[in-house]
């Protein structure tokens with residue numbers, strides 16, 4: 330596809346970043362966007378990709394003004410290589426193919442597509458290597474960059490935009506990457522545009538066309554091999570031994586006079602015969618032209634153009650045409666929304682994201698360190714409270730075990746999730762802003778894929794601790810396990826919300842710690858006599874409900890607690906023991922500790938916590954933490 334951008338102006342914060350930048354990118358060719366740092370290269374790429382609003386000017390693909398539907402054929406390779414580090418390249422590419430290719434393609438066809446891209450980008454050798462990051466060794470810088478490009482090429486875009494694809498690569502890797510892109514563009518007739526920073530002269534001449542910008546203004550547009558002639562024309566001829574890329578940037582930064590010479594020569598070039606035909610027309614004419622070409626159904630407007638007499642009329646008609654262009658654009662958008670808003674269906678997206686999140690979280694939640702932590706805690710608790718006798722003297726120890734279980738299995742999933750979300754935020758934002766999947770399928774997949782991992786953890790712990798301490802029988806064991814499951818899901822839901830709301834691990838951890846400490850202190854475990862004005866706070870603590878539910882399970886149907894031996898200096902707090910009974914009835918123990926509700930009255934608030942925090946997390950992601 331031929332991309333034409335004419336007289337593009339972009340403003341941000343009332344500052345003009347691009348000023349009348351024009352150029353054409355042809356199919357099968359590589360266009361380099363160069364310029365000193367801060368010249369506006371990334372801004373131009375963002376404007377072409379539709380990620381930044383354009384103040385004025387026009388962008389068209391094959392003569393049709395770009396709209397949302399056309400932009401789906403453009404892929405954008407970001408400067409940073411953003412991936413899940415624990416997945417292998419094969420897993421990453423397969424996921425991308427499954428989710429970004431339409432459901433109408435079979436699994437075999439999608440996998441074939443992956444194989445083709447892998448071969449074209451020479452990635453076969455590292456398919457089973459994990460992507461890696463600064464802590465995990467994985468793909469090399471060049472391989473990661475190719476992987477990044479491969480993820481975009483899978484959708485078979487007609488145009489590829491790359492932001493500094495060679496940054497951070499050594500010369501030979503950068504050269505081989507540009508070579509690969511050149512061959513790919515030629516063979517598949519793709520249009521490739523890349524911003525590039527100080528390339529070597531070999532790399533520089535791999536590009537067919539060059540667009541040079543300085544402080545947002547066009548400093549050169551034309552064939553790469555004609556740039557030396559251009560500098561002769563600007564009366565600053567290049568020394569032959571110089572790398573042209575270095576020379577151009579040096580001259581643009583030398584002084585304002587030299588820069589102005591280059592800019593004015595570039596403006597003179599616009600009048601040359603070999604200046605692209607697509608860019609030769611005035612803004613008004615070009616608007617009419619593109620409308621004529623694009624708007625097949627808009628015959629009324631076309632008829633009006635034929636009647637144009639004066640320039641004023643032209644301008645009026647242009648305004649009409651722009652309104653109609655807008656309407657046309659909206660119509661295309663409406664149509665495309667109806668047909669294919671997302672590349673794949675909800676079920677495909679949900680299944681694929683679930684598998685990926687499961688694979689990625691598995692290593693985080695089930696690390697060796699976690700296993701060691703659980704074993705040490707089990708041994709420690711068993712040693713402290715091994716086979717507790719069911720007597721009045723050890724009642725507080727029994728409560729201690731129950732309190733510890735509820736605290737540990739509420740806070741572990743809470744902290745695991747608080748830390749997991751901000752670290753995957755960058756990947757999710759990249760994928761969401763490129764429209765890979767629905768937020769709802771991601772969110773549902775995230776909630777369900779981590780569930781088995783979070784629930785598996787307490788099984789081992791509870792089974793060992795429950796029987797080694799000697800808590801209430803078999804039925805109560807399963808009831809305890811079920812309650813701990815609900816409790817862990819509550820902790821996970823709160824952690825997920827905090828992670829989403831903060832999007833920053835340190836901030837999220839601080840808030841989570843304050844949250845937990847406050848609920849522990851105010852939940853009524855450490856003090857039985859809270860100030861009356863703080864009494865209500867315990868009802869906000871999910872620990873309060875779980876702890877009371879577990880106490881109920883432990884004492885309601887269990888064997889009675891034996892009274893302590895009475896002495897003259899100690900008197901039992903329990904009425905039955907003080908009145909010479911040998912055992913304390915369960916109801917009295919529960920009454921003594923303020924457990925007056927039924928089991929389900931304690932459990933229902935946990936379900937409310939789950940629903941409220943999960944919903945809040947979704948709404949925060951949808952309306953507040955949107956990708957930029």
Ligand SMILES: Nc1ncnc2c1ncn2[C@@H]1O[C@H](COP(=O)(O)OP(=O)(O)OP(=O)(O)O)[C@@H](O)[C@H]1O
Pocket residue numbers: 341342344346364365366367368369370371372373526
């Ligand atoms: N949102 C914004 N508000 C204000 N100024 C902005 C904004 N975005 C970009 N700029 C400014 O616009 C100019 C061009 O930025 P851009 O990132 O496009 O430059 P660049 O040529 O890609 O630079 P580099 O090579 O250093 O990446 C810079 O001076 C930058 O500070």
